[in-house]
Amino acid sequence: MKAAIYHEPMKITTEEVPVPKIGDADILVRVRACGICGSDLHMYRLGLFTEALCRSSEGGLIPGHEFAGEVADVGKDVEGIEVGDRVVALTFGGMAEYVPITPALLGFNVYKVPEEVGWVEAATTEPLANSLHATQLGAPSQGQNVMIFGAGIIGLGVVQSIGVMGFDLNKVIMVDVSDNRLAMAKDLGATDVVNAAKEDPHQRALELTGEVPVTILQGLVTSPAVDVIYDCVGYIQERPEAPVIQQALMIAREYGKVVVHGVFEAPVSLELMPMVLKHVHVLGSYGFVPDDAVRALELMRAGEVDRMKLVSHEYPIAEAAEAFAVQCRAESSVKVVVIP
Numbered sequence: 001m002k003a004a005i006y007h008e009p010m011k012i013t014t015e016e017v018p019v020p021k022i023g024d025a026d027i028l029v030r031v032r033a034c035g036i037c038g039s040d041l042h043m044y045r046l047g048l049f050t051e052a053l054c055r056s057s058e059g060g061l062i063p064g065h066e067f068a069g070e071v072a073d074v075g076k077d078v079e080g081i082e083v084g085d086r087v088v089a090l091t092f093g094g095m096a097e098y099v100p101i102t103p104a105l106l107g108f109n110v111y112k113v114p115e116e117v118g119w120v121e122a123a124t125t126e127p128l129a130n131s132l133h134a135t136q137l138g139a140p141s142q143g144q145n146v147m148i149f150g151a152g153i154i155g156l157g158v159v160q161s162i163g164v165m166g167f168d169l170n171k172v173i174m175v176d177v178s179d180n181r182l183a184m185a186k187d188l189g190a191t192d193v194v195n196a197a198k199e200d201p202h203q204r205a206l207e208l209t210g211e212v213p214v215t216i217l218q219g220l221v222t223s224p225a226v227d228v229i230y231d232c233v234g235y236i237q238e239r240p241e242a243p244v245i246q247q248a249l250m251i252a253r254e255y256g257k258v259v260v261h262g263v264f265e266a267p268v269s270l271e272l273m274p275m276v277l278k279h280v281h282v283l284g285s286y287g288f289v290p291d292d293a294v295r296a297l298e299l300m301r302a303g304e305v306d307r308m309k310l311v312s313h314e315y316p317i318a319e320a321a322e323a324f325a326v327q328c329r330a331e332s333s334v335k336v337v338v339i340p
């Protein structure tokens, strides 16, 4: 079968490798679409998290965990899954014609895809479930102001999640450095956008949400009135500015929340007194629970979210190297999907 193989930073090739064998508790999925995740780029650019993001196979390290496909083979002990079922599954190595799910547990690491949801859209289930999960952790309430850093698939998914969860917010402000992605955020329901390469997010937050006092400092210190901040960037070593979490701690209002979903490429040094003085709640968010995956698929089936808007490019697996190169160009791409 054909598979994308990671060799070293900036080097991914498409190779012919053996079709994986499965055991009695496993299924084999014929992959029909596999997205490139932001986390895959940390591996691609710097060689980080390689073991966690790839399936180690005879043919080498196969990346890809945002995929959908049909069940090609089922081990004899597997329950509730049959050959031909359309599924999304949680594992690595999906950027190949076939991927084994070991073991396959329906409703835990395998979910059936409704007929109405196409392969490419279904391949965005995993990131949408992540966005739903992070959005719920932040749990903004009516009339509040929300700020999202990073208009990638997760941040844009947070905008979509806010749209379907009915929070009835005041401001939903997206911050990114790509005008293309900011336009997408606006299209999906962000009320305001800030290009951090040209404007200061803190200053813009003050203008858009107003200025509120920090009680314990008796009016000596103020902050923007931002209630919940989603950090969908993390820390990217090559960016010159302070990590987003630092900006978020400065911007969050008293008792505000900062939900951190982004990946950190290295340890960072932070000024934490704003967190202490303002009682800011910092919440980490990674992955999702089964309810989020079920909800993601149902939202797509019902047409309540349009994930195809986020898919900017599709490449055949023979062009996996080009697909990764294009995914790295944030100005011109959002989600790149590989078709095995």
Ligand SMILES: [Zn+2]
Binding pocket: 037, 038, 039, 065, 066, 126, 127
């Ligand atoms: Zn991912």
